[in-house]
Amino acid sequence: MSATIGVGLIGTGYMGKCHALAWTSVGAVFGPKRRPKLVHLAEADPQLAAERAETFGFEKSTANWRTLIADPEVDVVSITTPNALHPEMAIAALEAGKHVWCEKPMAPAEADAARMRDAARAAGTAAILGYNYIQNPMIRQIERLLHEGAIGAVTHMRIEMDEDFMADASSPFGPKSDGAHGYGALDDFAVHPLSLLSVLVGLPRRVVTHMSKPFAARPTADGGSREVETYDIANILFELESGASGVLCVNRSAWGRKGRIAVQIYGARGSIVYDQERMNEVQFYSADDDPAVQGFRTILAGPAHDPYGRFVPAPGHGLGFNDLKIIECAELLRAIDGDAGARVIDFERGLAIERAVHAMARSHESGGWVDLS
Ligand code: NAD
Numbered sequence: 001m002s003a004t005i006g007v008g009l010i011g012t013g014y015m016g017k018c019h020a021l022a023w024t025s026v027g028a029v030f031g032p033k034r035r036p037k038l039v040h041l042a043e044a045d046p047q048l049a050a051e052r053a054e055t056f057g058f059e060k061s062t063a064n065w066r067t068l069i070a071d072p073e074v075d076v077v078s079i080t081t082p083n084a085l086h087p088e089m090a091i092a093a094l095e096a097g098k099h100v101w102c103e104k105p106m107a108p109a110e111a112d113a114a115r116m117r118d119a120a121r122a123a124g125t126a127a128i129l130g131y132n133y134i135q136n137p138m139i140r141q142i143e144r145l146l147h148e149g150a151i152g153a154v155t156h157m158r159i160e161m162d163e164d165f166m167a168d169a170s171s172p173f174g175p176k177s178d179g180a181h182g183y184g185a186l187d188d189f190a191v192h193p194l195s196l197l198s199v200l201v202g203l204p205r206r207v208v209t210h211m212s213k214p215f216a217a218r219p220t221a222d223g224g225s226r227e228v229e230t231y232d233i234a235n236i237l238f239e240l241e242s243g244a245s246g247v248l249c250v251n252r253s254a255w256g257r258k259g260r261i262a263v264q265i266y267g268a269r270g271s272i273v274y275d276q277e278r279m280n281e282v283q284f285y286s287a288d289d290d291p292a293v294q295g296f297r298t299i300l301a302g303p304a305h306d307p308y309g310r311f312v313p314a315p316g317h318g319l320g321f322n323d324l325k326i327i328e329c330a331e332l333l334r335a336i337d338g339d340a341g342a343r344v345i346d347f348e349r350g351l352a353i354e355r356a357v358h359a360m361a362r363s364h365e366s367g368g369w370v371d372l373s
Pocket of ligand 1: 010012043045131132
């Protein structure tokens with residue numbers, strides 16, 4: 001008989017549903033020592049909170065997230081609200097002795113992210129961020145190839161993250177164009193590629209950035225227009241601790257791109273290519289192959305790529321985005337159990353990612369290289 005762990009969920013939009021699915025499925029997929037019990041759900045509107053609690057299977061609902069945090073039956077809090085609300089909610093949960101699973105990024109302001117890290121240190125509970133892409137079994141396979149030296153020393157990296165939800169110039173001015181909500185593509189997107197860098201090769205030691213706005217203004221509801229304050233595009237040159245160079249490009253206005261995180265890693269003896277839009281495959285080229293058959297080979301995800309086999313025994317059938325969240329949930333449960341090997345971006349590592357983003361923004365302002373260390 002496994003012990004239970006009481007779950008609280010704040011926010012029930014895109015990510016809220018994703019967390020609810022993960023909490024519901026993690027036991028069936030991983031059979032954890034602690035079985036999640038869906039205890040309390042918070043939404044901004046009481047009626048929506050009650051409806052979502054019924055849909056997702058939570059016992060209680062509230063429009064006051066502090067009530068959820070004060071609930072003694074809640075052991076772990078999923079925070080899936082807009083970025084600006086993360087610090088207050090995460091710090092309150094940590095001060096109440098709860099474990100926290102907070103969506104990325106930590107906070108718009110670096111000082112608030114640091115306060116969240118400090119609260120996690122003081123609480124001593126598990127505090128992790130929603131960096132689901134690192135959980136892909138194929139990203140783990142890339143990590144394995146790098147670790148085994150399959151492509152030799154990394155000489156160059158390129159990462160591009162592109163989507164098109166800001167591509168239409170006629171879409172109205174909203175929070176994504178409002179500077180009060182952050183820099184734009186840098187904190188919306190760049191944090192994800194940085195989480196991948198963090199597990200694959202480490203974060204950059206210095207960066208130089210140029211950001212741009214595809215549209216200077218967007219229409220407003222009253223028939224006028226308002227100047228866009230955020231940058232939908234950011235281009236970053238970076239240097240790794242090893243001295244290898246890299247390029248990171250992020251664009252929220254790239255027509256036709258829906259969930260692209262394209263990673264190219266070039267090494268002294270080979271190359272690795274991956275794209276999140278084809279998340280069940282990795283391209284691998286080895287200069288050590290027989291020249292007669294040399295070429296990129298496609299490795300399809302299968303049970304050889306842990307934890308793929310937990311979901312489906314047949315290779316090549318594929319995992320999906322929500323499965324990454326289930327894996328992240330299982331890793332969080334390992335962290336809660338004190339397993340130092342849990343594969344998570346905790347608030348300590350998360351703060352390093354936030355600092356990289358703010359360094360990139362400072363570089364855009366100054367026009368020069370900015371050191372991260
Ligand atoms: P969303 O707008 O779909 O959902 C946010 C929810 O929070 C809404 O249901 C809203 O009503 C609720 N909310 C707002 N204020 C609240 C309050 N005071 N109390 C309770 N609920 C409140 O947004 P989203 O796309 O789910 O984004 C949420 C977070 O997830 C953001 O931080 C975003 O950066 C992150 N995100 C992560 C990923 C990922 O891949 N990990 C993808 C998308 C979004």
